[in-house]
Amino acid sequence: MSQISLTFPDGNARDFDAGVTPAEVAESISKSLSKKAISATVNGAHWDMQWPITSDSSIAINTMQDDEPALELIRHDLAHIMARAVQEIWPDVKVTIGPVRDNGWFYDFDRQEPFTPEDLGAIEKRMKEIINARDAVRTELWTRDQVRQYYTDSGEPYKVEILDRIPEGEDIRMYWHGEWMDLCRGPHLQHTGQVPADAFKLMNVSAAYFLGDNTRPMLQRIYGVAFKNRDDLKKYLTFLEEAEKRDHRKLGREMDLFHMQEEAPGQVFWHPNGWTVYTALQDYMRRKQRAGGYLEINTPQVVDRKLWEASGHWEKYQHHMFVVEVDESRDGENDDASAKNKDHTRINALKPMNCPCHVQVFNQGLKSYRDLPLRLAEFGSCARFEPSGALHGIMRVRGFTQDDAHIFCTEDQIQAECARFIDFLANVYQELGFPEFEIRFATRPEKRVGSDESWDYVEGALENAIKAVGREYTLEPGDGAFYGPKLDFYLTDAIGRVWQCGTFQVDPNLPERLGASFIGQDGDRHRPFMLHRACLGSFERFIGILIENWEGKLPFWLAPRQVVVASIVSEADDYVNEVVAELTKAGVRAEADTRNEKINYKVREHSVGKVPVILAIGHREVEERTVTVRRLGEKQTSVTSLAEIVSSLGKDATPPDLL
RNA sequence: GCUGCUGUAGCUCAGAGGUAGAGCACUCCCUUGGUAAGGGAGAGGUCGAGAGUUCAAUUCUCUCCAGCAGCACCA
Numbered sequence: 132m133s134q135i136s137l138t139f140p141d142g143n144a145r146d147f148d149a150g151v152t153p154a155e156v157a158e159s160i161s162k163s164l165s166k167k168a169i170s171a172t173v174n175g176a177h178w179d180m181q182w183p184i185t186s187d188s189s190i191a192i193n194t195m196q197d198d199e200p201a202l203e204l205i206r207h208d209l210a211h212i213m214a215r216a217v218q219e220i221w222p223d224v225k226v227t228i229g230p231v232r233d234n235g236w237f238y239d240f241d242r243q244e245p246f247t248p249e250d251l252g253a254i255e256k257r258m259k260e261i262i263n264a265r266d267a268v269r270t271e272l273w274t275r276d277q278v279r280q281y282y283t284d285s286g287e288p289y290k291v292e293i294l295d296r297i298p299e300g301e302d303i304r305m306y307w308h309g310e311w312m313d314l315c316r317g318p319h320l321q322h323t324g325q326v327p328a329d330a331f332k333l334m335n336v337s338a339a340y341f342l343g344d345n346t347r348p349m350l351q352r353i354y355g356v357a358f359k360n361r362d363d364l365k366k367y368l369t370f371l372e373e374a375e376k377r378d379h380r381k382l383g384r385e386m387d388l389f390h391m392q393e394e395a396p397g398q399v400f401w402h403p404n405g406w407t408v409y410t411a412l413q414d415y416m417r418r419k420q421r422a423g424g425y426l427e428i429n430t431p432q433v434v435d436r437k438l439w440e441a442s443g444h445w446e447k448y449q450h451h452m453f454v455v456e457v458d459e460s461r462d463g464e465n466d467d468a469s470a471k472n473k474d475h476t477r478i479n480a481l482k483p484m485n486c487p488c489h490v491q492v493f494n495q496g497l498k499s500y501r502d503l504p505l506r507l508a509e510f511g512s513c514a515r516f517e518p519s520g521a522l523h524g525i526m527r528v529r530g531f532t533q534d535d536a537h538i539f540c541t542e543d544q545i546q547a548e549c550a551r552f553i554d555f556l557a558n559v560y561q562e563l564g565f566p567e568f569e570i571r572f573a574t575r576p577e578k579r580v581g582s583d584e585s586w587d588y589v590e591g592a593l594e595n596a597i598k599a600v601g602r603e604y605t606l607e608p609g610d611g612a613f614y615g616p617k618l619d620f621y622l623t624d625a626i627g628r629v630w631q632c633g634t635f636q637v638d639p640n641l642p643e644r645l646g647a648s649f650i651g652q653d654g655d656r657h658r659p660f661m662l663h664r665a666c667l668g669s670f671e672r673f674i675g676i677l678i679e680n681w682e683g684k685l686p687f688w689l690a691p692r693q694v695v696v697a698s699i700v701s702e703a704d705d706y707v708n709e710v711v712a713e714l715t716k717a718g719v720r721a722e723a724d725t726r727n728e729k730i731n732y733k734v735r736e737h738s739v740g741k742v743p744v745i746l747a748i749g750h751r752e753v754e755e756r757t758v759t760v761r762r763l764g765e766k767q768t769s770v771t772s773l774a775e776i777v778s779s780l781g782k783d784a785t786p787p788d789l790l
Numbered sequence: 791g792c793u794g795c796u797g798u799a800g801c802u803c804a805g806a807g808g809u810a811g812a813g814c815a816c817u818c819c820c821u822u823g824g825u826a827a828g829g830g831a832g833a834g835g836u837c838g839a840g841a842g843u844u845c846a847a848u849u850c851u852c853u854c855c856a857g858c859a860g861c862a863c864c865a
Contacts, residue, residue, distance in 0.1 A: 245794055337860030338793030345862045349793050352860070384801075393838075393856045448865055484865065518791050518863055519856090527864075612865085700822045727822080735826035749824055761825060768825065 138189045147184075154180040154321070157192050167194045169204055169325055170318050177203065179318030181270050195325075195359060203231055206357050208268070208320045209258070209331055210236040213355060215311035216257035226313070227289040227341060227350060234367055235331070235356035239339055241289065246336040246351055254353070255333050265324030266308040270317060273305050278314055281305075289341065290314055330364045331357035373626055379678040380524040386683055386741055388691065389525065397522045397529030399671055404691035407720065408677075409670055411689050413510060415786050416534050416559075416667065422788075423555050425508035425536055430488035432512060436478045442487040443644055445480075453481040453514045453529075485511035486638075486663060489537040490645040493659075498649040503659060504540035504548055510670070511535045524675060531669040538662040539647065545589060548662055549596035549618070549635060556620055556633045556666045557600075562787040563677070564686060565622040569629070570602060573610035573617045580614055580640065589637050590616050614640035624680040632673060636663040683741045684763060687783040692742045694721040694780060696758070697733040699749035701725065706753045710746060710773060717781035738763060744780065 137156065138144040147156065153171035157164045157180070171178040172191045177200055184190070193200040210229035217224055217240060229238030240246075246254075273281075275294065282290040294314060297303060306315045308323050320326065334354045341347035358364045375381075383389050388405030391398065401409060420427065433455055439445040444452075460475035482488060489507050498505070512532045521527050538548050553570070560568050572593060575586045593616055597604050604618070611617055620633030638661045642648075648656040667673040677685060687693055694714055698707045704725045714721035724733050730747055737745050746758040747768070758776050761768045771779075782790075 335859065336794080339861045340792075343862075345792070349861080351793080354860085391857095396856065444865065451863090451865080486865090515864080520791060520861080521863060522857090697825090698822095699824055702822080729821090729823045729828065730825055731823085732827060733825085738826055745825080747825065751824085759824080766825085 135184065136187045137184065138187075140189075140191045149185050150183040152181055152183055153178060153190065153192060156184075156190065160192070164192060164194075168192045169194055169197075169320050170200050172200070177318055179270060180321050182318070198359070201359055202357075204318065204320050205326055205330075205359065206231040206236045206355075208323065208326050209355060209357050210238050211306065211308070211311075211313055211315070211319070212258050212261050212323060212326065213254060213333070213353065214238050214240075214313065215309060216254050216261060217353075218311065220253060220257060225287055225289055228293060234358070235334070235354065237339075237352050237354045239341070239350040239352045241341075241348065241350050246353060251333045251336065251353065258331075259328050261309065262323050262326050262328045264309070265322050267322045268306060268308045268319045270304055270306045270319070273303055275303055278303055278305065281312070282314070327358075327360060329361045330359060331355055332364060332368070370626065374628070374679075377626070377679040377682045378524075379526070379675040382678050382683040382741075383525070385739070386678075386691065388678070391525075395530075396519070397517060397527075399525050399528060399530070405674070407691040408674055408685065408689055411786070412667075412670060412674065412677075415562075415788060416510075418786075418788055419555070419559055420508045420534075420536070423506075423551075425506040427508050427510075428489070428492055429509055430482070430485060430492065430511065432481055432514075433479045434482050434488065436480055438487050438491075439480055441645060442490075442641060444483065444487070448483065449480070451516050452483050453516055455479045455481065481514035482511070483513055483515045485509050485513065485533065485535045486537060486641055486661070487645060489535075490641060490647050490661070493537075493539050493647050494645070498539075498659075500541065500649055500651050500657075502539075503649060504538050504544050506536055506538045508534075508536035525671040526675040528669075528671050531671045533665050533669050534667045535663075535665050538664065539642070539649075539659040540662065541657070542585075542588065542592075542660055545637060545660060545662065546592035546596045546599070549593055550599045552635055552662075552664050553596065553600045553602060553618075557602075559666050560620075560622055560633075564680060565624070568620050568622040568633075570597060570604040571607050571610075571619045571621065572597070572604040573607040573612075573619065575611050575616060576609045576613060578613055579611075585639070586616070593618060593635075593637070612636060612638070614638055622676075624676065625682075628679075630676050632668040632676070633666050634664065634668070638663055684743070685741075687743050687780075688786045690741070690743050691720070692722060692737075692740065693719050693784060694744045694746060695724050695733070695737045695742050696721060696746045696748060697724040697730060697737070699730045699747055701727070702750065703748040703753050706756075707748050710748065710758060713773065713777045714780060717777045717784070719777075719780045719784045734761065746776065 133149045134146045135149045135151070136144045136146050153168065153173070154165065157168045168180055170180060170193045172193060173184055174188045195201045210231065214226050214229055218226065221242065225241035227239040227241065229236060278294050279291055282294065294303070303314070304316055305312050306317055306319055307313070332355065334356055336351055336353045338349050339352040341350055356364065356367060358367060383405065386404055387402050388408065389399050389401045391400065417427065436445055439452070457477050457479065458472045458475055459477050460472045489509065492507060493505065510532050512530070514530050517527060517529050522529070540548055557568070560566070574590055579586070615637035617634060617636035619631050621629045621631050623629050639658065642659050642661050647659055647661070649659055651657045677689070696707045696710045696714070698704055707723045707725055711721045711723045724737070726733070734745055741763060743763045745761045747761065748758060752758055756773050757770050758773060759768050759770050760776060
C-alpha cells in the first residue's frame with residue numbers, strides 16, 4: 132500500500148497508508164484526542180472522521196474547541212437527529228431537506244397534520260434520547276441506483292427528487308445512525324452523543340415551499356437553534372427576548388407614535404408623537420440634502436398608466452400597483468364615483484416609485500452639460516400593493532415615503548457622484564447613531580443589456596469610488612439590475628442586527644426609455660446616466676429601525692416628548708408653566724404635568740413613556756428658581772438653575788447637523 | 791399570495807351553547823404627596839364582518855377581512 136504524508140498544524144509531517152481516515156490519524160496521536168475529535172480539516176476542507184485521505188495533505192483534527200466546525204456539526208447532526216426523531220414518532224411523515232442556518236437548523240417535513248407545540252416537546256424529548264444513546268454515525272458512498280431504490284422502497288418521493296438534482300459525477304453519500312438513514316454530503320460527528328443535549332431548542336414550526344418554489348407543495352418547517360453549551364443557548368434566548376422588547380409595533384403603541392387599522396392595511400396613521408419624530412427626521416434630511424447639493428422637487432401621486440408603460444413598469448409590475456380608474460365623463464354633481472363609462476375611463480396608477488416622474492422634471496426645458504450633475508431629490512410618497520403576507524408593522528408597508536433622489540450625470544461623473552454619496556450616507560448614518568455599515572456591490576447579471584465595455588467602465592467607477600472614500604465592500608456577483616450595477620448599504624443596529632437601507636444604482640436604461648437628453652460640449656444631444664439613490668430608504672421603515680435600535684429611547688433631538696416639567700405641589704404650577712415657556716422658547720419640546728398626582732406616579736408614567744428628561748418642581752425649586760433633573764434610565768437626580776437647564780437642554784435639542 | 795395560528799373594553803388578557811369579566815388606562819371625589827403605581831366611586835363591549843346550524847350563537851360550521859409566525863415577494 133502506498134504511503135502519503137500528512138502535515139499537521141504545527142508543521143510536522145508524518146507518513147500514513149493512503150486511505151487513512153482522520154479517525155485513525157487521531158487514534159495514532161492519542162486516545163483522548165480520538166475521543167474528543169469531531170471532524171478534521173483536510174487541505175482546508177471540512178472532513179468527516181470516517182472519510183479516507185488518499186494523497187499528501189495538510190490536516191488538522193477539530194474538537195469542540197474549534198467554534199466553526201463544532202457549531203456546523205452540532206447543528207447539522209441535530210437536523211438529522213430531529214428528522215430521525217420525527218420519523219420514529221410518526222413513520223408516515225416524509226422527509227426532505229434540513230440545512231444548517233444562522234443559529235441553528237431547520238428541517239422540512241411533509242405531514243398531513245400540523246405539528247403542534249406539544250409535538251415539538253415530544254420531538255425534543257426523543258432527540259435527547261437519541262443523543263443519550265450515543266449511536267455511532269456511519270457513512271458510505273452509494274450508487275445513484277442504490278439510493279433511488281432505497282428511497283423508492285421507503286416511499287420518500289422528495290428524497291428521490293433531491294437525488295435527481297445532484298449533478299452527474301458527484302459522490303452520493305448516505306449517513307445513518309440507529310435505523311435512520313439520510314442522503315447527505317456530510318461531514319458529521321462521530322456519534323450522536325457528541326451533540327450537547329442541553330444546548331438546543333426547537334423554536335417553532337411554520338410553512339415553507341418545497342425547494343423554496345411557490346409552485347411546489349407547502350411543507351412544515353421545524354426550526355431549531357443550537358449552540359456549544361447551555362450558556363450560549365441562554366444568551367441567544369435572552370437576545371430574542373431583548374429583540375422582542377424593542378419591537379417597534381409594541382413601542383409605537385406604548386409611546387403613542389402611530390397606529391394602523393383594517394381599513395388601510397399597510398399604511399400608517401401617525402399620531403402627534405410619531406409625526407414629531409417623522410418631521411424631525413425629514414427636516415434633518417432636507418437640510419442635509421440641501422447642503423449636499425440636491426434640489427428638492429415634488430411630483431404627482433396619481434399618474435396615467437401611459438407613463439408607466441413608457442417606463443416599462445406597467446408590463447412588469449402592474450400587479451403591484453394601486454390602480455385608480457376614473458370615469459372622466461362624470462359631471463361632478465350627482466355622480467356615482469364607481470360608475471364606469473368605459474369610453475371615458477382613464478387608468479392611473481398611484482406612483483410606486485419616483486424615477487419616471489423625476490425624468491419628467493429633467494425633460495422640461497433643454498438641459499446642457501453645464502447643468503450636470505443635476506441632483507433632484509424628493510420625499511416621494513409611493514404606494515405599492517405589497518402581498519398581504521409581506522406586511523410588517525411600519526417596516527414593510529403599502530404606503531411609504533422614500534428619501535429619494537436621482538442624479539442625472541455623464542458617464543465620467545459617475546465615480547465622483549458615487550464617492551460623494553457614500554460620504555453623505557456615512558455621515559447621516561453616523562449622526563443618526565449607526566456608525567457601522569457595510570457596502571455590498573452587486574455586479575452584472577447573466578441577463579443584461581449594454582455592452583461589456585460599458586459594464587466594465589461603470590463597475591470600475593463604483594469600485595474606484597468605494598476605494599476613493601477608503602471603504603471596503605463585499606461582492607455580490609450577478610446581483611445587479613439588468614441595466615446596471617448597484618451598491619446596497621447595510622447598517623448594524625445596537626443589538627447587532629443588520630438592515631438594508633441605502634442604495635445606489637446606476638441606470639442608463641430609464642433615461643433612454645423616457646427620452647432624457649442634454650446638449651454636450653460638442654453641441655450634440657447626449658443621453659445622461661441616471662443614478663438612483665436613497666439613504667434611509669423609507670421614512671416609515673427607518674423610523675421603525677430607529678425605534679428598535681434605541682429601544683424607544685430616541686436621541687434627545689429626535690425624541691417626540693423631550694421634557695416633562697412635573698409639579699410636586701400645586702403651588703408650583705405657575706413656575707412649572709414658566710419653565711415650560713422658557714424651554715419652548717429655547718426650541719425644546721416641553722410640556723407641563725400639573726395633574727393632581729404624586730411625583731412617583733408622574734415619574735413612573737413618563738419613564739414608561741420614554742421621556743428623556745423629567746424636571747420636578749416643588750416648593751424648594753420655586754423658591755430657588757431651580758429645577759430637579761431626572762434623566763431617563765438614571766436613578767440619580769440633580770438640581771440645576773433654570774437658566775442653566777434651559778441652555779443645556781436647548782443645546783441637546785439641536786439636531787446633530789446644526790451643532 | 792401560500793401554510794398554520796389569532797381576533798372579547800383604549801391596552802394586556804380570562805371566559806362559557808342561555809346575549810360577558812379582571813388588571814391597567816379613562817371620568818369624578820378625597821388626598822398637596824419629593825423621584826417607577828396613594829385611596830374611593832363611576833363609566834365603558836353589536837365579543838372582527840357576513841351567512842349557516844339551533845328554541846337560543848359572542849361560543850359550533852362556512853366565507854370574508856385584518857393581525858401574528860414562517861415561506862414566497864420586495865422595481
